Amino acid sequence: MSCCRSPKPDLKDRDLYPFLALSAGLLSHKESREVGLKSFDEIAHPVLKLSWAAMLVRQSDPPRKITCFLKKALDSPADAKTLAAMMGPGFSSFKKSVNDGYEKGRGNVVELVRTHRTEALPEFSTGFDYSFTKPRAFAKWIVSRRPPAR
Numbered sequence: 001m002s003c004c005r006s007p008k009p010d011l012k013d014r015d016l017y018p019f020l021a022l023s024a025g026l027l028s029h030k031e032s033r034e035v036g037l038k039s040f041d042e043i044a045h046p047v048l049k050l051s052w053a054a055m056l057v058r059q060s061d062p063p064r065k066i067t068c069f070l071k072k073a074l075d076s077p078a079d080a081k082t083l084a085a086m087m088g089p090g091f092s093s094f095k096k097s098v099n100d101g102y103e104k105g106r107g108n109v110v111e112l113v114r115t116h117r118t119e120a121l122p123e124f125s126t127g128f129d130y131s132f133t134k135p136r137a138f139a140k141w142i143v144s145r146r147p148p149a150r
Contacts, residue, residue: 023052
């Protein structure tokens with residue numbers, strides 16, 4: 001696993017299922033979640049760290065460091081394969097939710113660079129407009145050009 005430190009030798013040859021089940025049970029308690037979140041960076045085993053991150057990201061408002069960790073793990077082929085094995089058929093929706101959370105948390109900042117004077121249209125009748133000084137003379141000209149009535 002590329003995202004974490006190498007596992008300690010005492011867990012290297014052991015089955016991780018009991019530890020994963022214990023972790024899932026601990027995450028059901030608020031106090032345990034808070035402790036796990038505070039000491040998340042100290043989790044040494046890569047699979048346990050991935051599982052804790054996958055469970056912590058399911059909270060209503062997941063912490064930014066967990067989302068960033070999972071985004072980096074999803075970009076790594078080995079870690080993505082491990083997460084896919086953990087998630088099963090729901091991996092694609094999990095991946096989408098992590099990517100959406102990552103993009104949401106990026107916080108695009110829009111800042112004003114320069115103000116521009118915006119006048120989309122010029123004032124009415126100040127430029128090249130059609131105005132007649134003698135409108136009646138124009139009307140008489142149009143009337144005089146009519147074809148004769150039959």
